[in-house]
Amino acid sequence: MPHPLPPAILREYDIRGVFGETLGPDDARAIGRSFATLVRRAGGSRVAVGYDGRLSSPVLEHALVEGLTASGVDVVRIGLGPTPMLYFAEASMEDVQGGIQVTGSHNPANHNGFKLVLEGHPVFGEALQRLGAIAAAGDWCDGIGRIETREVLNGYVGRLAAELDGIAPAALDGLRLGWDTGNGAAGPAVEALVARLPGTHHLLFTPVDGTFPHHHPDPTDPANLRDLQALVAAKQLDFGVAFDGDGDRLGAIDATGRVIWGDQLLMIFAEDLLRAQPGAAVIADVKASAALFDHVAALGGRAEMWRTGHSLIKSRMKQTGAPLGGEMTGHLFFADRYFGFDDALYAAVRLIGATVRLGRSVTALRGAMPTLATTPELRFAVDPARKQAVIAAVHEQLAAAGAKVVALDGVRVETADGWWLLRASNTQDMLTARAEARDAAGLARVLAALDAALAGAGVVRPAAD
Template structure:
């Protein structure tokens, strides 16, 4: 038996496709066979499997388990839950050597996919391409694995609560927080967590529904936070927290309804952590505000700008020993008294803890931040064959002739150019045929000048900034 995947499905950070069009049970079975074969060859034998609340997830889970066991791996089924609960199952159990979560993340309801961890490290890039080549060749081990089920929700929630260790519960009695699970897979875990947290908690949309009837579960799009803003305003809550469809990305608003973007959340977490861990390396992706990198330095930390992508960030954390990292997209990674994976529920708990330890409300912490003018993340269609080449052209031109006023050209991930006005970024998406642009300045005129530089560079490569497209 051999298996050929649709060309669009095996991506940089995960496997993702449209159910019934580019992804189905045969793909899940082949992923299971290839992953199990790789794990057995590396000396492992047991895989944890979880799934999100999408309508197609149980079908894919069934086929995935068939594939894993047919290639001789034992399977621990942890059932429906957020992606970080699956990561927890893999990280905390001595006898588990790999993990696979079936999830479409923040994609529309007809999508689904797989996020994987292999012997404690992220499984991405070349690893995912290997799944494709092994499947095409039918290069699979044969065997008969056992299947068991483990209910780990209670244990996982207990572990989340440890994020409040050392904080006097009496100090949190007056705390009032709103939470929006967006009908995603984090709902049941959120209900169990909120029941145990000190203070008063108001919950929205905790019922898991893969059709997402209330709003799309992507908390980095401000329109999706409208119901949470209304709840916080109506009940006069201290702040609000929202999750994406599989609970690995966090969104937040303060008591005045202002969005706290991913890099701003990282500013709060870093300030808290650096009180006790001076000189720690804090990692953020190339889309993050200059204000974050400045704030980390001011608090005694070492800011490190790195490539966008949760798998790439996790790998860099391991390499540098960083206790904290984050992305604009709302992935936050705590290796400080936690496991180093992205967990939005844990990030919610740590926001409560940071506010308590710093002795400032979340609203005050947000209000203390400098007012920067940023563009949203602009994503525009560029042919797959051109996107990386265009970025290389921009990089080469700026290396030869940076132009007046350019202070720095950073090519960590795309091109990030710093000038007296602020900075602008152009990078190629690893997951879609789009270029991503972003700019930030202190003034409107400065932002206009930065945008003009982006447009000039695009024009020199025969491109223009078209209409922005979604994720």
């Protein structure tokens, strides 16, 4: 029978819902049947399936597998692990044409969802809407798929560790690092990884626990980095890295406890890459600092600004052949020596290698970056019926005023002091904004310009707490 999926769970980049409210086993089963139908109609026959450490993930994984096999697709179960381990399985197994990870990523503990990949490409946007239409119509292939289990962790971790094979062990032996997996799905993989790496490693919260008892696994929130900052200070470590709940986003701090944000990590990776590939393209999202784009250009690279969203950045990299990309959220993508998907564990190893190749510590690399006045991401609720209309009204004002605007994803406006961004969230009924300037006085002027544009569209930005 047809099974219409709640429209709210089909997001722009993936599928997300609240377990027991907007997402349950019947939805997972229908998603499995619909995805299997897409796979078969594309000529495929086998899908890898993994899941994260949330309490609801085993139940959803079981129902998902039932749906996949009921539509005639064979399933390779890889078990509990980070999302990039699922991506690795899909990319490295020659007999697998697609993959699904059951994961709530960095969302609250009672949320869950699915990230999908088909023939090496993320399934998002219109493709997810097609999946929903197939479920609503019950337009499913039928069949009896087989199930097998494969061990992937050792091969995955081996590939991560191999990233440092070309570096003399003596250059790595003195490194002292901290790792905080926040009780997320990356914990066991990180334990196995550091056992293979030179240097001294201190681990936090690696046991998988879907209640996240120590802190929430979202490294974009500075509050979630305090344990790592304390560890780095107490043990006098060179730097520390932190992961989100499914291990596809990286956070980092230097030896002094300073946060290294996603665009700043991308600055380091771009400098490392451009030594080996002069003139290479680097893709970053519209939230990224102007310092990143200036840095890439100064190094002779080609910086491209693109729309926010891990699926969108990955797809753009495939379209253009860019070897490196990233976004503010800590999704980082390497396609020069790796597969092009977002893998925070690989990014952490790559950061180790970059410090050696560049001959500077993470702290020195962070310290060389310009000091700018920036806001965090500012988010405020808006009537969903007006979300896009507000952006359109602001854009119209700016065009009439002759402002310098990038309208790739919302509006990013260049001013004499810096820039401001206003865009509609693809996952919530929110407008999001960000601003950057050379100093605090300039930032105040940039924010005043943002507020004036919002007021012209009938919106008042709430005061910061």
